[in-house]
Amino acid sequence: MGYTEDELAKDLESQEYKFGFTSDFKADRAPDGINEDIIRFISAKKEEPEWLLEKRLQAYKAWMQMKEPEWAHVHYEKPSFQDICYYAAPEQTKKYESWDDVDPEMKETMSKLGISMEEQKKLTGTAVDFVMDSVSVATSFKKKLNELGIIFCSFSEAVQEYPELVKKHMGTVVPHQDNFYAALNSAVFTDGSFCYIPEGVTCPMELSTYFRINESGTGQFERTLVVAEKGAYVSYLEGCTAPMRDENQLHAAVVELVAKEDAEIKYSTVQNWYPGDKDGKGGVFNFVTKRGLCEKNAKISWTQVETGSAVTWKYPSCILKGDNSTGEFYSVAVTNNYQQADTGTKMVHLGKNTKSTIISKGISAGQSENSYRGLVQIHPKAENARNFSQCDSLLMTDRSGAHTFPYIECKNNSAKIEHEATTSKIGEDQIFYCKQRGIDEEKAIGLIVNGYCKEVLNKLPMEFAVEAQKLLEISLENSVG
Amino acid sequence: MEVAAENKVLSFVNGWERPTEENAVRKEALQALNAMEFPTTRVEDWKYTRVGKITKRSFKQLNTTIDTSPYIIEDLDAHQLVFVNGYYREDLSAIKKDDALTIQPVDRVDDAYYGQLVEDIDENVFSLMNKAYSNGGVYLHVAKQMKVEHPIHMIHVLTGDEVVANPRHFIRVEQGGKAEVVTTFQSEKAEESFSNVVMEGHVEANAHLRIHKVQTEAKNCFHIANELFVQDEGSQFLINTITTGSRLTRNGLNVIVEGENCHTEMNGAYLGTDRQHLDNHTLIDQLYSNCTSSETYKGVMDDKSVGVFNGKVIVRQDSQNIEAYQSNGNILLSKEATVNSKPELEIYADDVRCSHGSTTGQLDEEALFYLRTRGISEKNAKNLLVAAFIGDVLEKIDIEPLRKSVDQHFLEEFGWEF
Numbered sequence: 001m002g003y004t005e006d007e008l009a010k011d012l013e014s015q016e017y018k019f020g021f022t023s024d025f026k027a028d029r030a031p032d033g034i035n036e037d038i039i040r041f042i043s044a045k046k047e048e049p050e051w052l053l054e055k056r057l058q059a060y061k062a063w064m065q066m067k068e069p070e071w072a073h074v075h076y077e078k079p080s081f082q083d084i085c086y087y088a089a090p091e092q093t094k095k096y097e098s099w100d101d102v103d104p105e106m107k108e109t110m111s112k113l114g115i116s117m118e119e120q121k122k123l124t125g126t127a128v129d130f131v132m133d134s135v136s137v138a139t140s141f142k143k144k145l146n147e148l149g150i151i152f153c154s155f156s157e158a159v160q161e162y163p164e165l166v167k168k169h170m171g172t173v174v175p176h177q178d179n180f181y182a183a184l185n186s187a188v189f190t191d192g193s194f195c196y197i198p199e200g201v202t203c204p205m206e207l208s209t210y211f212r213i214n215e216s217g218t219g220q221f222e223r224t225l226v227v228a229e230k231g232a233y234v235s236y237l238e239g240c241t242a243p244m245r246d247e248n249q250l251h252a253a254v255v256e257l258v259a260k261e262d263a264e265i266k267y268s269t270v271q272n273w274y275p276g277d278k279d280g281k282g283g284v285f286n287f288v289t290k291r292g293l294c295e296k297n298a299k300i301s302w303t304q305v306e307t308g309s310a311v312t313w314k315y316p317s318c319i320l321k322g323d324n325s326t327g328e329f330y331s332v333a334v335t336n337n338y339q340q341a342d343t344g345t346k347m348v349h350l351g352k353n354t355k356s357t358i359i360s361k362g363i364s365a366g367q368s369e370n371s372y373r374g375l376v377q378i379h380p381k382a383e384n385a386r387n388f389s390q391c392d393s394l395l396m397t398d399r400s401g402a403h404t405f406p407y408i409e410c411k412n413n414s415a416k417i418e419h420e421a422t423t424s425k426i427g428e429d430q431i432f433y434c435k436q437r438g439i440d441e442e443k444a445i446g447l448i449v450n451g452y453c454k455e456v457l458n459k460l461p462m463e464f465a466v467e468a469q470k471l472l473e474i475s476l477e478n479s480v481g
Numbered sequence: 482m483e484v485a486a487e488n489k490v491l492s493f494v495n496g497w498e499r500p501t502e503e504n505a506v507r508k509e510a511l512q513a514l515n516a517m518e519f520p521t522t523r524v525e526d527w528k529y530t531r532v533g534k535i536t537k538r539s540f541k542q543l544n545t546t547i548d549t550s551p552y553i554i555e556d557l558d559a560h561q562l563v564f565v566n567g568y569y570r571e572d573l574s575a576i577k578k579d580d581a582l583t584i585q586p587v588d589r590v591d592d593a594y595y596g597q598l599v600e601d602i603d604e605n606v607f608s609l610m611n612k613a614y615s616n617g618g619v620y621l622h623v624a625k626q627m628k629v630e631h632p633i634h635m636i637h638v639l640t641g642d643e644v645v646a647n648p649r650h651f652i653r654v655e656q657g658g659k660a661e662v663v664t665t666f667q668s669e670k671a672e673e674s675f676s677n678v679v680m681e682g683h684v685e686a687n688a689h690l691r692i693h694k695v696q697t698e699a700k701n702c703f704h705i706a707n708e709l710f711v712q713d714e715g716s717q718f719l720i721n722t723i724t725t726g727s728r729l730t731r732n733g734l735n736v737i738v739e740g741e742n743c744h745t746e747m748n749g750a751y752l753g754t755d756r757q758h759l760d761n762h763t764l765i766d767q768l769y770s771n772c773t774s775s776e777t778y779k780g781v782m783d784d785k786s787v788g789v790f791n792g793k794v795i796v797r798q799d800s801q802n803i804e805a806y807q808s809n810g811n812i813l814l815s816k817e818a819t820v821n822s823k824p825e826l827e828i829y830a831d832d833v834r835c836s837h838g839s840t841t842g843q844l845d846e847e848a849l850f851y852l853r854t855r856g857i858s859e860k861n862a863k864n865l866l867v868a869a870f871i872g873d874v875l876e877k878i879d880i881e882p883l884r885k886s887v888d889q890h891f892l893e894e895f896g897w898e899f
Binding site: 071380393395396397398399400401402403404405406407408409410411412413414415416417418419420421422423424425 | 525798799801811813814815816817818819820821822823824825826827828829830831832833834835836837838839840841842843
């Protein structure tokens, strides 16, 4: 797998968060706090058209009326929204024609993250849209994608160059008043990614974006919009790392997927934001709204490996609007130390013969809390809808918690819905068996956990699967109860 | 009693009478009501059940008498306790002599003992209303190491228009004692009336308590039950809940397991027709190690009815070696029926084997076809399959005469034969 036992041992020794470093950029910062002026400032900075500013202001007004949601099974100190800086851009914002023009320090940062552009280019055939704080600074493989008519660029670039596409689709899946954090995002989002696959085109490579929170105290408000036209296919990867920081950082992203007739979108995430230290100090708040809309015969598949963040609040959802559309959700969520995760999915069946599958694997270690919360909703017109859900929880210590909160709402009698959940710990007999074969306990647990998550890890693209396995092992170090 | 008009709860109970004899439970409940509001669907526990249908009406108390003969279960050799509109009618009751069993008014439960037992337990507004305004109910006391020979049949009859019944019962089974209780809820010429029931109990160390609840009130009535049972070490508790009655039913059932080596079993069957709304809301709270629990609820919803199942199992920190099983199955017979199922697990200990399953669907086409190829009419084939589905739960009723009477009810009501 390219990752040896020695390397794992080394990682285990240095328990500290391995991506914890801050790069030294001079950022173009807005004053802390949120108000209409700040929103106008952001909009002006991004040279946005009038309609977008209007949308931002509408969202802000809606947000002002909303209360933070409290139903999730998580406890945290609410962020103070007036102490957050809503805009910070690296100083270098000019566009690079070639890779050589890029600031060496930035290259350094990227290689520390393990996503060296050269390597990526040569080995993986992956186009990377790298987001440093809020402004994207490098985009590769653009030309190749251009030939096929695929648009893959930063959100602000899309606003400038393809305003009608953005205007047409933005907010159609996650409206600006959808929920507290989505509204906040809609008001102050700074950048993100935009991806458009034209009719009938199969994207030849995995598209991937790396997000990174960089400027101290900057909340990151990304917006991702993926549109797959009729018959198109795209596999999109998103991976996150964040530097070590003591104060809590807020991350409230919005991801919208639009899968038109016969289209398919596969969206994979490896989330490894800073989870806080062993005593639960610091860490990222990850309050994300992810939703996809399926037209007729379309398919959206969410795969996620969540190991980071102090508090996670995330429900990638599928609106199965078109007949015969399919939604899938595969998730591994690992919590350790004092992490808290309340994650799951929503499958809303509107069309006939719609199908959804939910496979969720939760692993709780340390003193963490890990909840699955999922909704399966069958509307009256969704004839012959089908859902299968399986939620398993694995408890590593007697101080951790694993919870399952499924909501099953059925309003059509031709639907078939199955839900099952189990909660247990790793069998002593399994560990004993491994030890008997000369595998030490730590490795035995790694082995068992990887086996337990196999169903989900198998759904990840190759590059991610390796990284995800590595992450799982590191996240669970010294967690044996 | 004069009340401020702006408090909806207080205006709802306006005009109800309270017994002159005051005790701590009543007083505290009355006080707590001042600060209460009726739950909306924004409250997580009431997400799927709107109580507006009840709270927008007004109900009155009515102490009256009935002929009990239709309500006595044939061949059931039992202590018969009769409650008409929540008032205990000793004159209509028939109690056998049994040294193991003492029957007293519910107010005789010792305040200090009771206070300690239900300490820290959140009560909802309906439970509090019952406690503040209850006019009757019994305290069943089962003596140490003794078995109550015959089942105790608590017959509840709701009669009259826009009547409220607030029966409140407490069952205490002392160490090693054993008892079996049958509670039936029926109505007679009742229109738009409301049963607001509180049933509580304490199953002490190594004691056994079995309860069978059958609710078949008229379909324009309302039924809210708040049931709370506390189990001590080594005790066993079983409750079967069969619901076919009421326009709106909410069975709130909480079991707090406060000792090791306990076993808890909950089974339920709910069958909805017309516009009925049947809600089963259960909680098993495991506070100690080495316990087992099993929960099976099955629903069949027809016409425009709505079935709700919300079952929660909590395993507290350090409650090790717990086995908890929970299953909920639903069949939708009509296009417009709805099921909302929310089985929950909240686990804070690691050495547990907990699982839950939930299914919703319709009758198996192939099974139907098979039966039809054997010359069974579609209607009969459907009835057969539904009966088999619900039969799993009905089998848990091990009192033969009761089982027979339930079967008879299903035959009359739905045409299902078991």
